[in-house]
Amino acid sequence: MSGPAAIEPLPYTSAEVEARLGRDWEALLVRAYGWMTLARTLDARMQALQRQGRVGFYGAATGQEAVNVAAGLASAPEDWVFPGLREQLVALVRGHPLPVYVHHLFADDKDPARGRNMPCHPTARDVRYVSMSSVIGTQISQAVGLAYALKQKRAAGVAFGFFGDGATSANDFHAGLNFAAVLGVPVLFVCTNNQWAISIPVTHQTAAATLAGKAAAYGLPGTRVDGTDFVAAYAALRDARSRVRAGPAPELLEFVTYRMTPHSSSDDPKRYQPGGWASDAARHDPVARLESWMAVEGLLTPAVREEATRTAERSVREAIEAAEATPAPIPASLTEDVYAARGSTPRV
Ligand SMILES: Cc1ncc(C[n+]2csc(CCOP(=O)(O)OP(=O)(O)O)c2C)c(N)n1
Ligand SMILES: [Mg+2]
Structure with a gap:
């Protein structure tokens, strides 16, 4: 049996982290660690429940937690989120209640979409998280349209358009980035490059050296960031968000991550991933990287770690119990x- 993979250490002193994150850096990291622990717990439980036939479908975002938590924390309440496949955590960090999301995963009567959307495709109106589209790339141009509306109305906020490496080959990527730059709208494009589009490695997706580099063709800034480093991810998102808002002017951030789980519950990566992938990914595990840095810096005592784990396990367990006690939507719904109806407000 091989031992645990060595973790690529986060390359900072605590003074450097403070310089990048600001005065409240310690509280920010503890908060981020709590969310990441919750995300890991949720992904593990949901994948198991899917295998037991209790949840129809699940797509984990294991390995992408640093970007998602950072985006949730760096966004403002007035911002809008147009998610790709794996940004459900952004909705939770922005305040969408975990039990409501779990009702959605079970497609029960308390699911805001009443079971009409595929599980793991939530809609969270309360936090301006737009219903996720499975059709790759469509949300990119939708985010641009919303950002254009914000500009026309002189309204506050930024539209976050999330997508994966595979989506950069979709027409909407071209149309979206082009229109955004020409119109000068407040949209922040967030590409999480987890290096796979189901079975297609990013090296077969594009001949471009980086995905961030594609921004130059449209006349907007593109920056590549280590998406397994929470400190870098948070600083990049916070700073880009404020530039996008001030412009208004779009930007593209590419976050390099490792997909640590199958594409979804309908996939078997053993058929296409090379043997060394899992250990490479484990070395760049964003949760382990943050955790080990915080432990070395004395921010994460065993007691703090245990508390985060206990809280995550309890909240996930309670949300699952509540969902399992809820009936399916009745057919008449x-x-x-x-x-x-005339004069009514839609529920969703
Ligand atoms: C237009 C379109 N083509 C193909 C698919 C099938 N499909 C679903 S996910 C996916 C890969 C997406 O890869 P990426 O954009 O890198 O996102 P990731 O799954 O890695 O988060 C594909 C091809 C689809 N949903 N929509
Ligand atoms: Mg991908």
Whole structure:
């Protein structure tokens, strides 16, 4: 049996972290660690429940937690989120209640979409998290359209358009970045390059050296960031968000990460991933990297770590219990929320 993979250490002194994150850096890191622990717990439980047939489908975001938590924390309440496949955690960090998300995963009667959307495709109106589209790339141009509306209305906020490396080959990527730059709208493009689009490695996706480099063709800034380093991810998102807002002017951030799980519950990566992938990914595990840095700096005592684990396990368990005690939507609800009754407000 091989031992645990060595972790690529985060390359900072605590003074450097303070310089990048600001005065409240310690509280920020403890908060981020709590969210990442919750995300890991949720991904593990949901993948197991899917295998037991209790949840229909699940797509984990294991390995992408640093970007998602950083985006949730760096965004403002007035911002809008147009997610790709793996940004559900952004909704939770922005305040969408975990039990509501778990009701959605179980497609039960308390799912805001009443079971009409595939599990793991939540909609979270309360935090301006737009219903996720499985059609790769469509959300990119939708984010641009929303950002254009913000500009026209002189409204506050930034639209975050999330997508994966595979989506950079979609037409919407081209149309979206082009229109955003020409129109000068407040949209922040966040590409999480987890190096796979199901079975296609990013090296077969594009001949470009980096995905961030594609921004130059459209006349907007593109920056590549280590997406397994929470400190770098948070600083990049916070700073880009404020430049995008001030412009208004779009930017592209590419976060390099490692997909640590199958593409989804319908995938078997053993058929296509090279043997060394899992250990490479483990060395760049964003949760382990933050955890070990915090432990060395004395920020993460065994007691703090245990508390984070206990809290995550309890909240996930309680949300699952509540979902399992909730009936499926009744068939008659199929026609509810489809047409707005005159004078009514849609529920979703
Ligand atoms: C237009 C379109 N083509 C193909 C698919 C099938 N499909 C689903 S996910 C996926 C790969 C997406 O890869 P990437 O953008 O890197 O996101 P990741 O899954 O890695 O987060 C594909 C090809 C789809 N959903 N939509
Ligand atoms: Mg990908």
